[in-house]
Amino acid sequence: MWSRRMLLGAGVVVTALLVLQDAPTRHTRPEPRPESVAVGPAAPRPAIVARKAWRADERLVKERPTQSGPVNAVFVHHTGHSNDYDCADVPRMLREMQRAHVQGEGWDDMGYNFVVDRCGTIYEGRAGSIGRPIHGAHTKGFNAGTIGIAALGTFDAGTKVPPALEAALAKVAAWKLKPGVDARGTVRLVSTNDESLFKKGEAARLHVISGHRDSFHTNCPGDALYGRLPAIRDAVASLRKD
Template identity: 60%
Template sequence: MWSPRLVLGAVLLPLAVLVAGDGPATPPVPRPEPPPAAVPVNGGPRPAVVPRSGWGADEGMVRERPAYTGPAVAVFVHHTGHPNGYRCDEVPELLRALEADHVHGQGWDDIGYNFVVDRCGTIYEGRAGGAARPVHGAHTQGFNRDSVGVAALGTFDAGTTVPEAVVEAIAAVAAWKLRPGADPHGTVRLTSTNGRSRYPEGEAAVFDVVSGHRDSHQTDCPGQALYERLPDIRDRAARIRGR
């Protein structure tokens, strides 16, 4: 069993390795304020989400005001690279360390993922700006516009067992955050906003509505084991949305 201090120490090496491909992207270009509340941006029921205040996010660390985009047409699934043996009561401390690494270690303006889920199925608000609002994330470089990034806390390489609670939590976020009418089993055409992905800036690419980070980048993220569970995540998200 990892103690909180041992886990935090172990986190530093995986996060350093992730910088080359698995970590969030550079901060987004500021975008307009979100649409008025009367404009629907979320398509399914809202799951329970622990707000940033619930895990002790350091709002004084955030360097820029939140930026916003359109309702999500795609969800990109990630893993964070943490050791899998953490206790779920350690997660707030791990998220604070992740925030510090993204801001102070990598130079980003905030934590990159819109949401993080833990091995017990708890959903945490990641990037600031309002969990119910279309926050422009920094998780899938070149394809952050009109998308949501959900990261599973842990490492899910081939041969790893993905907890059912993780699959269910990611599906719940996808079902909620995808825009009204989006089909979790469908595909979507997105245009790359820079050349640091698999696609040159300005090139259009077709993705599954629920995709893995590796679909857009040269990376193993979200790990082979979690990637193989994407069909289950799509099925469950569709079921939640009543499709």
């Protein structure tokens, strides 16, 4: 026979089991995995006249555009044209430049990624440059991971650099430089050939926004425009949100 003490003890055990069975089950949730977030440009895309609008001759293009790495630096050029051009004539001037680059220089297409005129209009140069970082033919030894922006005109010492041209140049640079790059800073680039101021394989410490002369034997982009580069770097930095 069950004693009273044994019966009470059994009741306690049964009650404990029931409580445990009815208790909510605690599940350990795994730590949420961070989702990859697409990083957009550090500045908005400015208005750009596409190649179709200025009627680039796509039959001249020898090879499809090659995608380069993220844009770590910008090289500023001038084109050598007279400065008194009518901005309405720029599309024709660009077509002539494209022919000169392909048929005269032997390049696959126009060398510059973008061209800006004295009225502040921005034009797409080498095909594909609006949508992707495209490998250009603008700065020997340093075309990979950079873009070339050409100011339409000649900007030797004593020449007035049009504010609209300067502002357009800054807008393109601010938009195209990859996020996190200090527009006022420097970048380490490695030369890919022996035709620049640096031997093939040699590392160069250059401004993030450099003039063509910083890496090549040339006066480009002219003393006047080269002297404006510090102000352009400040303008680019002010346009970016990084």
